[in-house]
Amino acid sequence: xxxxxxxxxxxxxxxxxxxxxxxxxxxxxxxxxxxxxxxxxxxxxxxxxxxxxxxxxxxxxxxxxxxxxxxxxxxxxxxxxxxxxxxxxxxxxxxxxxxxxxxxxxxxxxxxxxxxxxxxxxxxxxxxxxxxxxxxxxxxxxxxxxxxxxxxxxxxxxxxxxxxxxxxxxxxxxxxxxxxxxxxxxxxxxxxxxxxxxxxxxxxxxxxxxxxxxxxxxxxxxxxxxxxxxxxxxxxxxxxxxxxxxxxxxxxxxxxxxxxxxxxxxxxxxxxxxxxxxxxxxxxxxxxxxxxxxxxxxxxxxxxxxxxxxxxxxxxxxxxxxxxxxxxxx
Amino acid sequence: xxxxxxxxxxxxxxxxxxxxxxxxxxxxxxxxxxxxxxxxxxxxxxxxxxxxxxxxxxxxxxxxxxxxxxxxxxxxxxxxxxxxxxxxxxxxxxxxxxxxxxxxxxxxxxxxxxxxxxxxxxxxxxxxxxxxxxxxxxxxxxxxxxxxxxxxxxxxxxxxxxxxxxxxxxxxxxxxxxxxxxxxxxxxxxxxxxxxxxxxxxxxxxxxxxxxxxxxxxxxxxxxxxxxxxxxxxxxxxxxxxxxxxxxxxxxxxxxxxxxxxxxxxxxxxxxxxxxxxxxxxxxxxxxxxxxxxxxxxxxxxxxxxxxxxxxxxxxxxxxxxxxxxxxxx
Ligand code: HEC
Ligand code: HEC
Ligand code: HEC
Ligand code: HEC
Ligand SMILES: [Ca+2]
Ligand SMILES: [Ca+2]
Ligand SMILES: [Ca+2]
Ligand SMILES: [Mg+2]
Numbered sequence: 001x002x003x004x005x006x007x008x009x010x011x012x013x014x015x016x017x018x019x020x021x022x023x024x025x026x027x028x029x030x031x032x033x034x035x036x037x038x039x040x041x042x043x044x045x046x047x048x049x050x051x052x053x054x055x056x057x058x059x060x061x062x063x064x065x066x067x068x069x070x071x072x073x074x075x076x077x078x079x080x081x082x083x084x085x086x087x088x089x090x091x092x093x094x095x096x097x098x099x100x101x102x103x104x105x106x107x108x109x110x111x112x113x114x115x116x117x118x119x120x121x122x123x124x125x126x127x128x129x130x131x132x133x134x135x136x137x138x139x140x141x142x143x144x145x146x147x148x149x150x151x152x153x154x155x156x157x158x159x160x161x162x163x164x165x166x167x168x169x170x171x172x173x174x175x176x177x178x179x180x181x182x183x184x185x186x187x188x189x190x191x192x193x194x195x196x197x198x199x200x201x202x203x204x205x206x207x208x209x210x211x212x213x214x215x216x217x218x219x220x221x222x223x224x225x226x227x228x229x230x231x232x233x234x235x236x237x238x239x240x241x242x243x244x245x246x247x248x249x250x251x252x253x254x255x256x257x258x259x260x261x262x263x264x265x266x267x268x269x270x271x272x273x274x275x276x277x278x279x280x281x282x283x284x285x286x287x288x289x290x291x292x293x294x295x296x297x298x299x300x301x302x303x304x305x306x307x308x309x310x311x312x313x314x315x316x317x318x319x320x321x322x323x324x325x326x327x328x329x330x
Numbered sequence: 331x332x333x334x335x336x337x338x339x340x341x342x343x344x345x346x347x348x349x350x351x352x353x354x355x356x357x358x359x360x361x362x363x364x365x366x367x368x369x370x371x372x373x374x375x376x377x378x379x380x381x382x383x384x385x386x387x388x389x390x391x392x393x394x395x396x397x398x399x400x401x402x403x404x405x406x407x408x409x410x411x412x413x414x415x416x417x418x419x420x421x422x423x424x425x426x427x428x429x430x431x432x433x434x435x436x437x438x439x440x441x442x443x444x445x446x447x448x449x450x451x452x453x454x455x456x457x458x459x460x461x462x463x464x465x466x467x468x469x470x471x472x473x474x475x476x477x478x479x480x481x482x483x484x485x486x487x488x489x490x491x492x493x494x495x496x497x498x499x500x501x502x503x504x505x506x507x508x509x510x511x512x513x514x515x516x517x518x519x520x521x522x523x524x525x526x527x528x529x530x531x532x533x534x535x536x537x538x539x540x541x542x543x544x545x546x547x548x549x550x551x552x553x554x555x556x557x558x559x560x561x562x563x564x565x566x567x568x569x570x571x572x573x574x575x576x577x578x579x580x581x582x583x584x585x586x587x588x589x590x591x592x593x594x595x596x597x598x599x600x601x602x603x604x605x606x607x608x609x610x611x612x613x614x615x616x617x618x619x620x621x622x623x624x625x626x627x628x629x630x631x632x633x634x635x636x637x638x639x640x641x642x643x644x645x646x647x648x649x650x651x652x653x654x655x656x657x658x659x660x
Contacts, residue, residue: 049398058409063388068379068646079388079658083413260648272651311643316398318590321602328409 022182026201026210029179030095030256030306033170040149044167046142046314047160052135054125056081057326061118061164065093067311070260071171076268081126088234089268092261094309095254097169098213104250104266106219107240111165116157129157134324136160141317173257173306181303189303196300199293204285213254214304220252222266225286228279232267259302273298352512356531356540359509360425360586360636363500370479374497376472376644377490382465384455386411387656391448391494395423397641400590401501406598411456418564419598422591424639425584427499428543434580434596436549437570441495446487459487464654466490471647503587503636511633519633526630529623534615543584544634550582552596555616558609562597589632603628 021029035041047053051060064078064086065071071092078086088104096102102114118124119132136142137155146155149163178197180188189197200206209215219237222228228248237246250266264270270279277297281287289297365371377383381390394408394416395401401422408416418434426432432444448454449462466472467485476485479493508527510518519527530536539545549567552558558578567576580596594600600609607627611617619627 051396051399051403056409057405058393058403066381068643069381070645073381073388074649075387075656075658077658079386085659262649271655308645313398313641313643315400315638319404319592325601326405328405329407329415 022184025182026206027178027182027214028212029182030098030172030174030176030212032174033172035170037149037166039145040163040166041170042167042314043142043145043149044163044165045311046145046316047136047164048167049314050316052316052319052323052326053119053127053132053160054081055127055131055326055330056125056328058328059125061093064090064118064124067093067171067309070094070257070308071096072261074262076263078124080121080123084123086123088232088266089263091253092257093168094171094173095213095216095256097172098211098254099216099251100218101251104234105237105239106251111168112161115161115164115168131324132160133157135319138320138322138324139317140320171309173308176256176304176306178300178303179306190299192296193299193303196296196298197303199289199297200300203281203287203289205280205297208252208284209255214256215252216254218252219246219249220284221249222283223248224284226283228265228283230265230267230269232269234266236266255301255304257305257308259305273301277301352514355512356536357508357512357544358542359512360428360502360504360506360542362504363502363639365500367479367496369475370493370496371500372497372644373472373475373479374493374495375641376475376646377466377494378497379644380646382646382649382653382656383449383457383462383490384411385457385461385656385660386455386658388658389455391423394420394448394454397423397501397639400424400587400638401426402591404592406593408454410451410453414453416453418562418596419593421583422587423498424501424503425543425546425586427502428541428584429546429581430548431581434564435567435569436581441498442491445491445494445498461654462490463487465649468650468652468654469647470650501639503638506586506634506636508630508633509636520629522626523629523633526626526628527633529619529627530630533611533617533619535610535627538582538614539585543586545582546584548582549576549579550614551579553578553613556613558595558613560595560597560599562599564596566596585631585634587635587638589635603631607631 048061051058051063053060059081064073066073071094072090076089078090080086091104097111100106102108102111108114108117116129119127120129133155143153143155146159147153150159177188177193200209208218208220211217222236235247237249237251238244240246258264258273262271262273264273264276265279270276274294277294278289281289281294378391381388381393383390389411394403396403401424402420406419408420410416421434427441430436432438432441438444438447446459449457450459463485473483473485476489477483480489507518507523530539538548538550541547552566565577567579568574570576588594588603592601592603594603594606595609600606604624607624608619611619611624
């Protein structure tokens with residue numbers, strides 16, 4: 001009897017966990033989030049939504065990486081402190097854990113290293129790490145949560161960024177129709193979408209856009225066959241390595257949820273997926289797609305939209321008399 | 331048998347619904363939200379969170395009435411389009427359904443009439459009703475939701491504002507400790523808090539702050555005994571009635587969740603509850619509270635914090651090629 005139950009349980013496990021993934025494909029499914037420290041994730045979520053991490057008291061991570069808008073803001077250039085335009089298009093935070101490094105030029109090695117940047121960027125949140133820590137530790141409910149999440153008292157910038165990164169680790173989008181197809185559900189994609197996928201593989205897009213993120217795992221030149229024309233001053237990876245060969249190399253963006261993360265490219269100049277696909281074909285592969293081919297690739301790309309994270313809006317603990325005042329108009 | 335079940339059921343109903351409310355008190359408990367058209371509320375929630383209702387594509391109702399911050403932004407003056415300061419402190423949307431009219435001067439008769447205002451206010455969302463409608467109806471998923479919510483095709487400003495108002499109707503905060511005490515739970519308040527409540531009644535605060543909202547149901551002069559000194563140009567109710575007797579009359583703010591809606595007064599000049607209570611005592615009642623009395627009143631006011639609405643962040647449907655582009659820097 002016991003054995004039979006065990007057998008049934010194992011059977012169930014096999015059905016759930018060992019799905020027939022198409023191992024030969026250059027794209028792999030997105031794994032769901034594993035939460036090991038829920039208190040840390042919950043704290044990170046609060047900090048992610050807290051505008052008091054900015055000098056003005058009005059800009060949070062969620063202002064530019066809006067989780068109602070697939071982790072971005074759908075603007076060509078984001079709006080930072082005092083309405084300054086951010087100089088480069090804002091990538092999504094969804095699945096950003098899969099990136100080989102963070103930022104278009106990869107200058108931050110991981111999410112924790114990245115999270116300290118925007119707070120002190122004068123065109124973004126315009127604060128200082130000292131001010132961020134002073135704000136957070138002036139709020140007793142935060143201090144208590146830090147203790148619960150880290151096991152000891154103390155608020156510092158290391159812990160603030162670790163908590164935010166832990167939250168971002170959970171922002172994954174599994175169960176796209178494409179992933180269902182990868183996992184063996186033949187009815188998940190239409191004929192057109194499959195033809196688009198075949199074109200995506202056969203014409204060479206997968207050389208750069210592959211892996212679970214469909215990108216995010218290498219730096220590549222923007223404009224391989226033909227140069228990319230833009231007035232945006234960003235020079236890409238060379239800013240990090242100093243190596244002239246890296247000039248105009250950018251981290252290949254992941255194409256997960258790309259239907260939702262318009263406009264496209266580091267300068268945000270491509271308003272539609274059709275335009276982005278056309279440009280990629282010409283500049284990266286020297287190939288001009290017919291309208292029909294372009295439409296098929298776009299149809300395929302739209303199958304990469306996964307389940308968006310379900311976020312219950314956090315209730316932020318109130319400031320106290322010790323909390324430094326926001327300076328929106330200072 | 332059937333009768334007995336009925337009796338038990340009735341018994342249960344009585345326990346749940348007919349609670350021993352202290353009828354003689356000048357403050358009544360907040361009733362939980364009743365949702366009659368969930369599709370309309372869900373649509374309204376999306377619109378409330380949608381920054382595309384602004385010209386810039388970056389400002390939503392939630393930017394200033396942040397539901398992570400008790401429906402306000404905790405700034406003296408909010409930040410509107412192009413970082414313009416809003417000229418008057420932003421009230422919370424929580425329980426705003428209980429207001430006799432909306433805005434500090436009551437110029438909108440209800441939530442629906444109010445909701446059309448900020449979209450077209452040049453220092454707030456800086457859009458036009460035409461543009462808002464064009465944006466919304468260019469998005470097929472919205473069009474479908476409008477049909478589901480209203481029973482027929484069509485997007486117009488009347489429906490947009492009706493949906494937002496329906497969502498706002500659900501933003502109530504029942505179950506504060508004070509309400510539990512009103513409903514008969516004697517252990518819900520401490521001795522200090524009860525003494526604060528006694529002072530609040532005996533010294534005359536309840537003359538203006540009463541009813542379920544603890545305010546929100548009349549316009550009163552700011553500075554009854556002594557004039558209020560401020561550099562803020564707002565003149566209050568006179569702007570609506572043209573009657574000089576209404577000069578410097580403001581809608582009495584509700585004190586529900588007042589612990590969370592700092593800073594205080596129409597000019598946002600009182601940073602703490604202690605300051606606001608002190609000013610009210612002197613200017614409205616000609617009374618100077620001792621430090622201890624002030625602390626007791628503040629302790630009472632903090633018992634008015636209720637359950638904050640649990641909001642699952644909506645996922646907004648993507649724009650299309652027909653959607654007018656946001657103009658953040660135009
Ligand atoms: C004012 C807009 C703005 C704010 C606020 C902002 N970001 Fe960003 N974020 C950007 C832009 C722009 C980039 C790209 C910058 C670059 O690559 O040089 C970026 C990049 C990132 C990346 C890298 C993604 C990738 O694919 O490389 C992550 C992760 C991220 N931000 C998280 C955050 C967090 C966490 C916060 C809050 C602490 C935050 N951002 C606040 C605009 C913003
Ligand atoms: C040689 C490498 C390479 C190849 C091949 C390539 N891409 Fe890209 N792709 C990139 C890089 C690098 C970027 C970022 C360019 C930038 O923003 O300046 C990019 C950006 C994109 C974007 C915009 C993503 C965003 O969020 O901004 C799309 C869509 C895209 N590629 C699709 C394709 C398709 C479809 C193909 C095949 C037709 C393709 N790519 C081929 C490297 C490549
Ligand atoms: C840029 C800031 C800003 C934005 C955006 C904004 N509001 Fe407001 N809201 C205010 C301010 C300031 C007031 C008070 C104005 C007055 O009384 O003259 C106010 C008043 C209100 C009130 C009246 C509350 C009361 O107690 O009288 C409601 C309800 C409200 N807003 C809802 C909304 C909705 C719905 C939206 C989006 C469609 C919105 N607001 C967008 C700043 C903003
Ligand atoms: C004569 C009417 C009146 C009396 C009496 C009165 N208030 Fe007020 N109260 C108001 C008005 C009107 C305002 C708004 C004033 C403004 O913003 O300019 C207000 C504002 C407040 C605020 C700030 C709320 C906010 O969100 O900005 C608090 C707190 C407050 N009152 C508490 C009290 C207390 C405590 C007492 C008794 C000591 C009291 N009030 C007596 C009319 C009154
Ligand atoms: Ca983009
Ligand atoms: Ca009314
Ligand atoms: Ca206030
Ligand atoms: Mg307004």
